[in-house]
Amino acid sequence: MKTFEKVxxxxxxxxxxxVLLKLADTPYKNYNIGFIATLNKDGTVPKAFLNWxxxxxxxxxxxxxxxxxxxxxxxxxxxxxxxxxxxxxxLKHPFGFLLEITDxxxxxxxxxxxxxxxxxxxxxxxxxxxxxxxxEGFTYSK
Numbered sequence: 521m522k523t524f525e526k527v528x529x530x531x532x533x534x535x536x537x538x539v540l541l542k543l544a545d546t547p548y549k550n551y552n553i554g555f556i557a558t559l560n561k562d563g564t565v566p567k568a569f570l571n572w573x574x575x576x577x578x579x580x581x582x583x584x585x586x587x588x589x590x591x592x593x594x595x596x597x598x599x600x601x602x603x604x605x606x607x608x609x610x611l612k613h614p615f616g617f618l619l620e621i622t623d624x625x626x627x628x629x630x631x632x633x634x635x636x637x638x639x640x641x642x643x644x645x646x647x648x649x650x651x652x653x654x655x656e657g658f659t660y661s662k
Contacts, residue, residue, distance in 0.1 A: 522615040524585035529565050534558065534586060539648055540565065541585045543617055544573050548610070549598060554617035556589065558648045587615065591643040591656040597635065611653065613646070623652045625660045632658050 524541060534540070544553040557569040569584075594614030601608050608622045609630075632655055634641040643656040652660075 524587055524615075527584050527586050529570075529584050532586070535588075537588050537590050538586050539589045539646075540569055541587050541617075542569060542572055543585070548618055551598070551612060551616065551618045554613065554619055556619065556646050556648045589645050589648075591645045591654075593641070593643055595640040595642075595644045595653075597638050597640065611640075619646060619653070621646075621653055625652060628660055629653060629655070 524543075527540070540557045540559075542555045542557075544555075547553075555569060555572045557566050560566055592614050596612040597609060598612050598618060599610040601610065606622050607626065608620045609626060611619050611621060613619055629652070632642075633644075644653050645656075646652075647654050654660075
């Protein structure tokens with residue numbers, strides 16, 4: 521898995537296309553699970569990011585990183601699951617960590633990607649402002 525730039529959540533800035541990344545210590549299918557977020561409108565770190573897996577991660581600040589999130593190849597569908605009346609897709613990010621996604625556009629997402637043995641051929645990026653994976657050149661319906 522790629523090495524990421526660690527950030528001190530009390531003193532950092534995000535450039536355009538940069539996002540915060542937190543990695544869980546507890547693996548799923550031998551991969552670390554990630555949580556991606558941007559800053560709130562007022563420049564603060566979202567509480568959901570700060571509290572994500574808080575009881576399972578020692579040293580929250582040392583586990584926070586920043587990455588540049590742009591459209592890229594190399595995404596894979598690893599699994600799907602149901603939980604709390606929600607359908608989740610587990611995707612492997614090209615950097616080697618997993619993201620769990622769910623949203624009202626998941627069927628639309630699945631019908632507009634090209635799969636080859638579980639690997640997604642389209643260029644994708646995670647958009648934390650909309651909390652979904654976006655496909656390059658495709659706009660979701662309203």
